Amino acid sequence: MTVSLAILGSCFVVAIALGLYAKRGHTMTLEQWSVGGRGFGSLFVFLLMAGEIYTTFTFLGGSGWAYGKGAPALYILCYLTLAYSLSYFLLPAIWRYARGRRLVSQADFFSAKYESPAMGLLVSVVGVAALVPYLVLQLKGLGIIVAEASYGAISPATAMWSGTVALMVYVVVSGVRGSAWTATLKDLMILIVVVAMGVYLPFHYHGGYGAMFAAIDAAKPGFLTLPASGMSQSWFVSTVLLTSVGVYTWPQFFAGVYTAKSENVFRKNAVMLPLYQLVVLFVFFTGFAATLAVPGLTGADADLSLFRLAKATFAPWAVGTIGAAGLLTALVPGSVLLITAATILAKNVFRAAVPHSSEQTVGFVARAMVPVLALCALYLALHGGQAIVALLLMGYNVVTQLFPALVLSFGDRPRISTTAAMAGIIAGEFTVAVVSLSGMSLAKLAPSLPQAAKDLNIGIVALLVNLAVVAVVSVFVRRTPAAAAAHIS
Amino acid sequence: MPADAPAPRPHQWRRYHALALLPALGMLGGLPFANRVYPLVFGLPFLMAWLVGWVLATAAIMAWVLRLDRKHGIATDDVTRSDTEHERAGATR
Known part of the structure; x- marks a missing residue:
């Protein structure tokens, strides 16, 4: 237990240090803070875009769905793939339009296209309304992960509080540069952890993939296919199509698009990202392995399946490492969401109200909004109680x-x-x-x-x-x- | 829009861009056929293997589209940094 706490703690410290270090050598104007001065190369843009794959939603929700619902969980694999083929055409067009106009937010894009600040305001409201539940989701996930990985030594509330404070500090200081730097650490850790679990667990419990799926099919007939009603084929198709067009209506992706140096980055990403996100498959394998190994978690508790299985199988140091990786899946996307929402409030709401405010003032307001948003999300995370996927699906419907x-x-x-x-x-x-x-x-x-x-x-x-x-x-x-x-x- | 900034090139649609529709059609259109557990493919249930196959195919198809776009000069080479800065200096907002 002490070992896992030590690993969790040091990872937390390294992430914050990296986030703060990222500011080095940059004066934080609004453009620098929100979209990295539009100077990110392929790797950073790739990691920011791939950030959607490994949020707490995929880590806990993906395994939770595989565990609790079976085959319908595969929709995650499909909607991301189709979203990437759409991105090939959509993102270069957005980037080209934004480049010469110094756009920093999604609302900027809509208000420029439609030449209407009112449109910008409406899109701001929609964006923030969708971002806040998404942020809540990351914080809730963070609470679950730390509580589980610390064997209950740290309560979810304590974890959420410290996570929120850390987020506020490095977001205010470094902006999106902090997110990009911590994203490299996150993706490296999550790759190792997820692949290791997805390969080891099915072999450990069943002797192989074929044997595992045969055993699941025997124990729970119909679990590995889409049912005739409910989460049926028509549910699957409509959900995949809806969420894949929804991906790039999320405000944080517009900001991600603006960070790029050139438009070809997106075309290359559209080729690479489908392959990269196959790693989600290993998250599913973990969830499927848990269905027979640690049965009995229902409803929102299904999100705990990954950690329950890990604790039943691994030594504390491994559980601590898994928890540390999970911690980063909450912190990194959380920071991007915070920056996006704060930028929208400053640039498209505050500026609309006070049109003659200087660039500096807007930049200051953006940073001042960070603690306000973070604490609102924290309050909702501490006092609300919905399963992770349900919350995200609502946000999706809002932005779509x-x-x-x-x-x-x-x-x-x-x-x-x-x-x-x-x-x-x-x-x-x-x-x-x-x-x-x-x-x-x-x-x-x-x-x-x-x-x-x-x-x-x-x-x-x-x-x-x-x-x-x-x-x-x-x-x-x-x-x-x-x-x-x-x-x- | 400032007068000195070049007008954005409208996206040029080519017939081969329709290739990008294949992943959606294959992945989702094949469901009635693919919605089964057996035969297992590399140990995976057939439905899962079908979808994974289409993910791989998507990467291949998009790589193909990118190659054709490069050949037709649509996927232009990277804009240099100074280019972007020049435009930014010209922007009025």
Whole structure:
């Protein structure tokens, strides 16, 4: 136990030191703090983009789903892959547009494209509303990981408090440079830990992959395929499509895009990232190994399966190392989310309210927002209680509503009016809110539909409402000639 | 947009870009056929192996698209640092 505590503690210290060291030699203007002065090469951009793969969501939620739900967990593998093939076309276009305009946030992009600060404000609200639950998720994950890996010596609350304080310090000092530096350590550790577990555990408990899956299929028939109803094929397809278009509507990815030096970085990444994320497979193997080895965890507790199995199998030093890697999967994405949300609040909300504030003031406000956001997220993490995947899926539905307005903004000028785009987003978000709060599903809403339609991800409905409103409003409100003319000049 | 910044090149769509749709079609379209446990492939349930196969195929397909784009001069060589800085100096915001 002391060994695992020592490993956890030293990793924590190294991560903070690395985060602080990253500032060396850079004056932190807003552009430097938020998007690294647009000077990141392939490796840093790759690691920032790959950050989505190894958040606490994949580490705990991925193994938790494999453990609790079986085959439906594979959707994670699919949506990331399809998101990368989409990124090949989407990201260079975003980067090219942002480059000459000094954009630092996602809201900047929308407000520039639609020439409307109101649009920027709306996108800011949507972005922050989605980022906060995501941040909460990282903190909750951090609490679970440290409590488990320290054999209960550190309570989740203590872990969340110290994690939050550490985050605030290195984010305020180093901005996105700190995230990029700690991301290198994180990816190295997680690669080693995840592959080691995913290879060792199936062999240790079953003698091999084939034997393990045969044993699971015998003990739980149907667990390794998609069921006929519920998380069925139509659920799988709709969820994969919805989440893969949703990935790049997350505000932190826009910031990640801006950090790049050149647009070809994204094309090369689109080739490499599908291979890199195959490592998620080993997370699933761990979860599957746990289904027979440590049965009985249900609901939100399924997220604990990885650590329960690790503790039942390994010596404390190994558990400590796994915990340290897990700790980083919370800290690094957490820092990116914090920077993104703080930048949005300063640049697109504060600046909209106080238009003549100087660049320095905006930079100061951004950093001042960090503790505010971090403490809000901490409060929610300490007092809320939802399973990890459910929380993330809600955030996904929230940001995905930006997708129509994003895609229709490409070309020389947006293809729809600002009014139509904004009305669509608002209608979509309203639908997401109603659906999430009432726990509605298509099966409850329309019991007479065929099974395949009932299983569709409810997020599709919100997106359809969004598109319908865009279409209807577009009939009445055309692009204003003035705005169109300004674009051409 | 400042007058001296070059207009962004509109993305040039080529017919071969449709290749990028293959992963989605194959991975998801094949589900009715692939949704089974046996035969195990390299010890993996058939469904899992099918999806992993498509992940590998996606990397190969995107590498192919990148090669074609390079050949057609769409995936341009990296913009140099000074280029970016020049533009930034010209930006008005």
